[in-house]
Amino acid sequence: MTEMRKDMIGGLATFSKHALIVAAAAGIAFAGAIDDASADAKFQSWIADFRGTALNSGVSASTFNRAFVGVTEIDPEVLQKAKSQPEFTEPVWGYLDNRVNEQSIATGREMSRKYSRWLGAIEKSFGVDRNILLAIWSMETNFGEIMKRDDVMRDAVRSLATLAYADPRRAKYARTQLIAAMKILQKGDIDRSHLTGSWAGALGHTQFIPTSYLAYAVDMDGNGKRDIWNSVPDALATAANLLHKNGWQSGQTWGYEVVLPAGRKFPSGSRTIAEWQSIGVVRANGKAFPRGGEKATLKVPDGRGGPAFLMTRNFYVLKNYNNADKYALGVGLLADQIGGSSGLRQEWNRPFTPITMKEREELQNHLRELGYYDGKVDGKIGDGSRNAIQAFQKQMGLDPDGHPSMEVLTVIRKK
Structure with missing residues (x-):
């Protein structure tokens, strides 16, 4: 989930910066009273108080009522997920290995063929290279696959209300986005049951925060709705519109x-x-x-x-999407390789011998069979995989560095 993020700590700066969710999110402390027995009652009281703010901001009473149907308690997983973000916690090679790999490149090329007509039309309208848009789509939701996962996608109203109520550092940002989310609902581009997003309220295939959706959303497929949840053309055109309006230089590299x-x-x-x-x-x-x-x-x-x-300038335009160097670099490298580039000439300074995505999946399968791992077998190395690798390494008397290395795979293959 890599949302349009730039400093939630100080609130949303302007609609012209889509990048604004994640840039300062790591290491945030949360209010300590949320597990109090009266928390739900206090949350309901906060919702009642917020109603006046929303109505004064242009949200109708009927829209507010519709938005909060069923929102009875905070989402504790939102607070948990907000504690750290990979753009700011992972080494650059770890971040990119999970995102720029043979699987994402192959899928990007497949999507380029599948949506060729739409991508051509979007390039003509906004001047943004199709491979950049495909790379953003991959980085944000794995070409829409993440949107199918209940453990990732959440009720956007509940997520934003949770942050607004329970996280003082993000409260201003979340209130602004919550009002914008209700305005999206009010416009009729999406129905209430499908108003879903990431833990921080980023929406659709290309993960737009609500204010940025209102500023940049495009009805590319011409059906009368700006539907970045269900229409890939709308989602990709919306991303292109953001980059275009923030100064993307057509025909030039990142x-x-x-x-x-x-x-x-x-x-x-x-x-x-x-x-x-x-x-x-x-x-x-x-x-x-x-x-x-x-x-x-x-x-x-x-x-x-x-x-x-x-x-170059386009690198910094990409940071309007997500204000992190690793993210913008990942988009650029992935876009180049979707377009046929052979990748980097110089290797990263990994302290181990790297393995392919298929070999990472094999490693996860071995760890699962040995009882160390119970997560998703997808070749992507997160905390669960690292903890499993460390546990195996300790058991085998190896340095418990947690890296998905050829050294570990060689040992585990013998078990």
Whole structure:
């Protein structure tokens, strides 16, 4: 769930920044009185008080009543899920291994063929490359597959009401989004039973917070509704509209993988490509830079020994979607490989020998058979997989680093 997030701590900055849910979410403490026996009564009292705020903000009484039918208590899992976010807690290679891999690339190419006509029309209307949109769709909901999971998708009204009531650090953000969610319901683009989203209220295939939905949603398929939950064309066009309106430069890249000359210190901030070239920076694939006057910023997310990148304006436009470098880098790398790129020339500084997604699934299956793991077998390594790997490593007298490595797979294959 990677929502449009930029600093929920201070509330929503503007509708022009879709990025705004997750950027400052990690490590937030929650109110301690939620498990009190009177919590439900207090929550109902809060809902009653919030009614006046909503009505004064343009939500009708009938819409408010419809929105809160069945919302009788907070969702404790929302508070649990809000404690940390992978953009800010995982090493860059761990974050990208789960998102830019042979499975996501193959599915992206399949979706490119399936929705080719729509993607062509969206490119023509908004000037955003189809592979970028497919990568966003993958990063946000795994091409819609996450929307089928009850353990991820939740009642958006209840989620946002929970945050507004129980999380002082997100309360302002959540109140704003809750009112916007009711306005979506009021407009009739989605019915109440299908107003679902992530723990933080991000909606649909491409995970738009409600205020950003109101600002950018598009009825691409022409059925009279801006339905990012059920219409892939609407969802992809809505993402394209956000990027377009935030300054996406059509026909240009998000950045370049580069090789840095040894023994040099590099200036911070933006420089022209020609200036970077003058100090010895070259493209990793050996090709020439297409535009010497283009401005770019150097980033080395895994240190000087890992891949290096010159990031152009479009990289920062992607951060309007999610204000995290890892997210924008993931979108760019995945988009390139969906489009046929061979991937990075320089490997990440992983402290282990990496394995493929199929091998990760094999590892999870072995861990399940041995009783260490009871989660989903999908090749994606989250806390459950890491804890299972650590438990197995401890049992075998190995360093319990929790990494999905060839070293661990080799040992577990012998069990």
